[in-house]
Amino acid sequence: MTRMANENLIYSISGPIVKIAGPTDLSMQEMVHVGEDKLVGEVISINEKETTIQVYEETAGIRPGERVYGTTMPIKVQLGPGLINNIYDGIERPLVEIEKQSGYMIKRGVQVDSLDKSTLWHVKPVVEVGDQVSGGEIIAEIPESNAVTHKVLLPPTTVGEVVEVVAEGDYTIEDILVKVRRFNGDIDEIKAYQEWPIRQARPVASRFESTTPLVTGQRIIDSVFPIAKGGTAAIPGGFGTGKTTMQHQIAKYADADVIVYIGCGERGNEMTEVLEDFSKLIDPRSNAPLMERTVLIANTSNMPVAAREASIYTGLTIAEYYRDMGYDVAIMADSTSRWAEALRELSGRLEEMPAEEGFPAYLASRIATFYERAGYMRNLNQSEGSVSIIGAVSPQGGDFSEPVTQNTKRFVRCFWGLDSELAHKRHYPAINWMNSYSQYVDDLGAWYTANVSEKFLANRAEMMALLHEEDQLMEVVKLIGSDVLPDHQKLVLQTARVFREGFLQQNTFHKVDSAVPMAKQEKMIEVILYLHHRAKSLVQWGMPMSYLNKSNIFTDVINMKYTTSNDNLTDFDHYFEDIDTFYENAMQENG
Numbered sequence: 091m092t093r094m095a096n097e098n099l100i101y102s103i104s105g106p107i108v109k110i111a112g113p114t115d116l117s118m119q120e121m122v123h124v125g126e127d128k129l130v131g132e133v134i135s136i137n138e139k140e141t142t143i144q145v146y147e148e149t150a151g152i153r154p155g156e157r158v159y160g161t162t163m164p165i166k167v168q169l170g171p172g173l174i175n176n177i178y179d180g181i182e183r184p185l186v187e188i189e190k191q192s193g194y195m196i197k198r199g200v201q202v203d204s205l206d207k208s209t210l211w212h213v214k215p216v217v218e219v220g221d222q223v224s225g226g227e228i229i230a231e232i233p234e235s236n237a238v239t240h241k242v243l244l245p246p247t248t249v250g251e252v253v254e255v256v257a258e259g260d261y262t263i264e265d266i267l268v269k270v271r272r273f274n275g276d277i278d279e280i281k282a283y284q285e286w287p288i289r290q291a292r293p294v295a296s297r298f299e300s301t302t303p304l305v306t307g308q309r310i311i312d313s314v315f316p317i318a319k320g321g322t323a324a325i326p327g328g329f330g331t332g333k334t335t336m337q338h339q340i341a342k343y344a345d346a347d348v349i350v351y352i353g354c355g356e357r358g359n360e361m362t363e364v365l366e367d368f369s370k371l372i373d374p375r376s377n378a379p380l381m382e383r384t385v386l387i388a389n390t391s392n393m394p395v396a397a398r399e400a401s402i403y404t405g406l407t408i409a410e411y412y413r414d415m416g417y418d419v420a421i422m423a424d425s426t427s428r429w430a431e432a433l434r435e436l437s438g439r440l441e442e443m444p445a446e447e448g449f450p451a452y453l454a455s456r457i458a459t460f461y462e463r464a465g466y467m468r469n470l471n472q473s474e475g476s477v478s479i480i481g482a483v484s485p486q487g488g489d490f491s492e493p494v495t496q497n498t499k500r501f502v503r504c505f506w507g508l509d510s511e512l513a514h515k516r517h518y519p520a521i522n523w524m525n526s527y528s529q530y531v532d533d534l535g536a537w538y539t540a541n542v543s544e545k546f547l548a549n550r551a552e553m554m555a556l557l558h559e560e561d562q563l564m565e566v567v568k569l570i571g572s573d574v575l576p577d578h579q580k581l582v583l584q585t586a587r588v589f590r591e592g593f594l595q596q597n598t599f600h601k602v603d604s605a606v607p608m609a610k611q612e613k614m615i616e617v618i619l620y621l622h623h624r625a626k627s628l629v630q631w632g633m634p635m636s637y638l639n640k641s642n643i644f645t646d647v648i649n650m651k652y653t654t655s656n657d658n659l660t661d662f663d664h665y666f667e668d669i670d671t672f673y674e675n676a677m678q679e680n681g
Contacts, residue, residue: 097143098158098654103149106396110141110158119289121165123403125150125156127199130181132400135440144436146181146397147198157660162472164290167404168204169411170263171211171232171240172282174348175381177365178204180389180401182408196393205283208262213242213267213282220250226293226414226470229268229280230348235382237373238348241415246293248278292410294467301464303421303534306345307605308336308481308522310594313550313615315528317504318465319346319418320476324426324498327508328488334360335606337422337482341521342371342380343605346420346478348412349384352405355398355428356389391428396560398432404464409477416473420480421464426457429485430494446493452499455546461501490525503529517595524553524561541553542612549615552591556622560586578626580635585622592648593618596678603651614650615660620666624673633680639641643672 098116102109108124108131116133124131124145129152135142143158158200177185179196182204184477188196190516217223229549234240254269261267263282270278286292300318300637317323327333341349351368353361371380389401403425409419409455418466423429430453437450445451466476481502488510499505509522531547538546559582563575572580593614597603601616606614625638647665654661 098160100152100154100156100158101140103152103154105435106394107143107436108143108145108149108152108158110143112140112433113138114141114158114160116141116158117162119287120284121161121163123159123161125152125158127152128159128201130165130198131158132398138330142440144396144399145394146400146515147394150167151198151557153276164287165400166285168283168285169408170205170242170281171234171412172205172209172263173385173408174235174238174383175379175385177388178404179393180354180387180397180404181397181634182404185388190473196228202338204649205263206668207262207264210262211240212259213256213261214258215255215267217252217255217268217328219252219255222250223252223270224249228415228471228473230282233281236378237383238417242280242282243272243284243289243411243414243471244280245278245284249273250278250279253277256617279438286407286411288400288407291463292407292414293470294414294465295470295472296468298466298468298474299533300466300476301533302537303530304418305345305608306340307607307616308339308519309596309606309611310389310519310523311340312525312606312608313546313611314554314594315521316502316504316530316534317478317480317525317528317529318466318534319478320464321478321504321530322461322502323478323480323504324483324502325480325508326483326485326490326495326498326507327513327520328485328510331488331508331510331513332384332518333482333484333508334424335598336506336519337424337480338364339368339604340480341368341384341422343418344420345375345418347383347417348409348419349380350377350405350409350412350419351384351420351422351424352387352389352401353391353424354401354426355391355432356372356424358392360392360424361386361388362430368597395432395435398439402426402429402460405479406460410463413467414469414471414473416469416471418476418478420478421480423460425482425484426498427482427494430457443479448493449493454500455492455545457494457497458501461498480667491568517590518598519596521533523557523594542608543616545616548611549612549619552619553593553615556582556586557589577629577633577635581622581625581629583637584635584639585618585625588618588644588648592651600652602654602656605656606651607656609659610654610656613659617650617665617669618647621669624669628673628676631677631680633676637680638676641659641672641676645669646674 101111120133122209129147131143131145187202228241230242232240250270250272266279267282300320303316373380379541387405464479464637508520
């Protein structure tokens with residue numbers, strides 16, 4: 091409820107920063123409405139001389155002397171059925187509903203409910219009168235989409251006895267579903283939605299170690315630089331290296347139950363592409379559109395800069411809400427550099443002392459706060475869920491030594507560095523395997539052994555050793571050419587080429603190669619290493635690489651990513667047979 095302030099009058103306006111002179115009745119991080127247009131803002135600084143507010147809408151036309159109206163509440167989001175398959179701006183206003191009111195350009199001060207309060211949802215209660223319940227417990231289920239069942243949760247602070255429950259049927263989110271009597275006699279009326287401050291992490295019972303991978307279908311991620319469910323990863327790369335495309339692929343094919351895609355300061359045409367792609371793509375898990383398990387936060391580069399800063403926390407809070415239901419949620423933040431630039435602009439307007447490259451001194455702590463809200467958790471209702479965060483970083487000029495990349499690197503355990511040279515060669519994903527890493531490999535070892543193969547980690551280690559050896563040999567080749575290398579080193583170069591082109595490179599537009607299950611990835615590595623070992627035996631017998639290269643076997647193995655099925659692993663049998671035939675023919679011809 092909005093309250094009228096007595097002397098909360100604007101005296102200074104600088105872009106999204108508005109100041110009130112003198113003492114006020116506002117409090118830190120309180121949501122306010124600024125000016126006669128009631129623009130949404132948040133109190134970010136208070137002292138005895140002035141109160142500073144950041145406004146999440148365009149402030150053009152606001153004049154000194156206009157009032158600021160407090161709400162007594164922090165800025166928060168509504169959490170309930172209707173989030174899935176919806177598109178919001180940075181402060182959770184549904185863009186489709188805004189378009190109906192104001193057209194394609196968002197008008198200032200537009201007031202729209204985050205959730206449709208007229209839609210009827212089919213509610214199936216799962217508690218009965220007399221049940222003892224506590225915060226976070228599931229009280230009802232609602233089929234929100236074909237892919238997601240919405241589980242209505244008690245607010246974390248509610249504890250008591252159920253005294254009233256509605257019958258199964260259709261209700262709006264404003265209808266009271268359950269009444270809970272607290273131990274002091276007060277009655278809590280529980281609806282299908284709740285509100286939560288975006289800057290406050292939702293509570294959990296405990297945090298687990300991440301021991302299960304988030305399988306994405308992208309070979310260089312799943313097999314080389316894996317991320318765990320509840321893990322964190324950064325995708326740094328210069329312009330045109332494929333950050334957004336890579337996040338699109340992960341969002342489409344990762345084995346997460348819910349996707350929260352945050353377009354933070356990116357170009358509007360890229361967000362349009364996301365909307366068009368996601369609405370057309372069929373989810374292989376449910377055979378329904380991918381949007382039926384996706385929430386989109388769109389705060390493009392032409393939207394107010396302060397809302398860009400808030401959009402990250404809006405998406406995080408929505409992700410934590412679905413995690414509390416027991417779902418695995420993946421957040422795609424594109425890009426955290428634009429978010430950091432919003433912090434820099436706001437900090438500059440606040441006249442704060444700048445740190446490196448003009449970023450605020452608290453940049454590192456803000457990045458840490460963001461990534462630390464990821465994790466694999468035991469929820470208050472004893473279910474298990476996870477929030478995985480994959481953030482794109484856009485360093486100017488592709489310089490990984492700039493502050494946002496370096497500070498991000500401190501707080502994530504996966505670093506997928508994109509290489510402009512690989513991107514120019516049309517090598518997708520353009521992850522440079524020499525400067526990327528994952529600290530989850532050891533944590534996921536038991537899972538790989540149990541679910542993929544006992545040899546998987548050993549085969550992966552051998553593949554990486556060959557790729558690193560190739561990198562060292564290429565320094566020699568650049569100086570004096572490959573002809574002077576002995577044949578066993580020429581074989582290393584050839585095998586590494588097969589790995590690069592046949593395994594690490596992936597065609598996002600190919601119906602078979604766009605997403606590959608772990609079982610096929612393991613077989614592909616096994617086939618390439620089998621070829622390497624057979625060819626190595628021939629080289630040790632004295633056969634020159636010039637002779638072995640006359641065979642088409644290396645090219646055939648590269649093309650197996652297209653010619654083998656993702657479902658039928660017996661397709662690989664003939665590759666082992668072809669390699670054996672290649673070996674036997676070579677032995678016979680050379681006596």
